Amino acid sequence: MATDDDRVDRLIVQVRAVLCWHDPEGLLAHGCREDEYDPEAWDLAVLILTGRPMTCELVLDTWDRWFGPGSIRVRDSSKPGRGGRADR
Template identity: 45%
Template sequence: MSTRTRGYSQLREAVTACLNRHDLLGVLDLGAPADEYDPEAEDFACIIAKGEPITADVVAAVWHKWFGEPSEHPGPPTIGMAALAVDLRDVQQAYARWCACRLLRQG
């Protein structure tokens, strides 16, 4: 999926809003910018756009990619990661509905 489409832009906005609501690092209330989680948002948006499942383990793997020690394996997902996965699945379902509607209009 092109990252330049309106749908992808809306997906990125929804993923960023979700990440900011969860603020797993607890940095937004400390003054971090609203785009603090942009790299992670891009990873999650790509996963969602590809239709790959979003699970707590996927969230833990993405988190580890950006914040973990490269020589270590990701640890088990936290409760916060599991909650984020649930909300990201909601975003994924909304995105899938949007894509399906778009295809119906084209066909």
């Protein structure tokens, strides 16, 4: 039987896979390891597990916390018309 820790670990792996596929900061394209996005994946997985709706604002807040206001993704995503749910 799966434990809560197993569930969290699986979710983190899934979130990391999405982040690595999108490579929003271009880190993997520059040779960084796939675990580069682990802190962000952990934070996003915790948000998902709380049951709160995953909004762009929550994702951008997480991204800004880790990458700062100079982040390419934060700058591009904060343009007008970029609101809504983050799970699109």
